[in-house]
């Protein structure tokens with residue numbers, strides 16, 4: 001290996017570690033001031049900031065300056081000007097809240113949440129919109145938290161940096177690309193990031209394509225004059241829309257986070273929208289013994305012969321081999337670019353999304369799974385009942401409506417969530433239930 005490259009590699013790793021774990025940034029954040037740190041110049045590597053002999057070599061070369069970019073970041077004092085210029089601005093507030101939440105077997109686990117629910121609220125905007133987001137961390141929290149928005153293209157610092165108890169942080173950005181993007185806690189300078197995300201601090205930002213979703217081509221076959229022929233149909237973009245977020249829980253018997261299990265990928269539960277088997281009342285009878293209505297397992301109702309759009313996002317630590325038992329996927333889209341048509345399964349890696357369009361031809365029970373058997377049998381089995389007459393759906397499985405015309409077909413919902421009773425009551429108020 002080239003020696004110079006080798007030294008630089010070591011120093012670069014050390015420097016990034018220094019930036020992420022160093023005390024300078026988090027201390028200024030804890031003080032709640034403006035930090036004096038610009039997005040362009042985050043840190044300067046010196047022997048004083050890195051305890052490494054190799055840093056001396058770098059110092060002799062004039063030092064390394066690390067820059068992190070704010071490509072889609074907007075200074076807060078310019079948000080109003082962008083709004084005046086015609087962009088829609090979404091002001092979103094999320095509050096960090098550590099609570100105990102139920103898991104099957106009548107047990108609880110120590111969850112970390114945004115707004116008392118897992119996943120956090122789904123945010124929906126249109127490509128080109130501005131999101132101005134504030135993270136509040138109440139003084140009652142025992143740890144700092146943070147907010148990393150994958151719908152943005154901006155550096156981790158200063159925007160995603162730790163917010164200590166009793167403080168808040170606001171930043172803004174333009175959502176330039178369409179898709180179903182993750183947001184998540186980075187812990188405190190990435191320390192504890194695994195625990196915070198795998199305990200519930202994640203959610204989805206849906207960015208609708210500015211020019212709308214493509215019409216859906218579905219391909220079937222027919223017989224005409226004794227011959228098999230293709231029978232293609234173009235389906236309107238307007239769809240019944242659902243959200244499916246995959247993750248894992250790694251737990252000790254007392255409901256605390258089990259980091260050694262995480263390193264071994266030894267899953268305790270696989271969750272879809274925060275619950276193992278949350279849409280599978282057949283497998284998980286225990287959910288139906290849950291004392292609170294919003295905890296009970298309930299299947300997802302989908303229409304027969306109509307356009308169904310699934311926003312699928314892997315929030316977790318393991319791959320998702322997304323498959324619908326009894327069905328095929330008519331189309332898979334990522335970033336509004338079609339990736340596949342008529343496929344059986346789609347691999348969704350960590351922090352990756354897929355928008356899956358399906359038309360269910362026949363009534364009956366279909367089951368969306370992660371076709372990893374360990375995942376299926378620990379919770380990744382989602383029953384979808386296709387029927388002619390729609391019924392109210394679990395609220396956490398239904399996407400918030402798009403602001404684009406002719407995109408979202410409205411659905412009736414009932415409150416269903418991995419959330420506190422207080423949050424369930426808030427959700428009921430918000431939806432008028």
Ligand SMILES: [Cu+2]
Nearest residue numbers: 145146185196
């Ligand atoms: Cu956190």
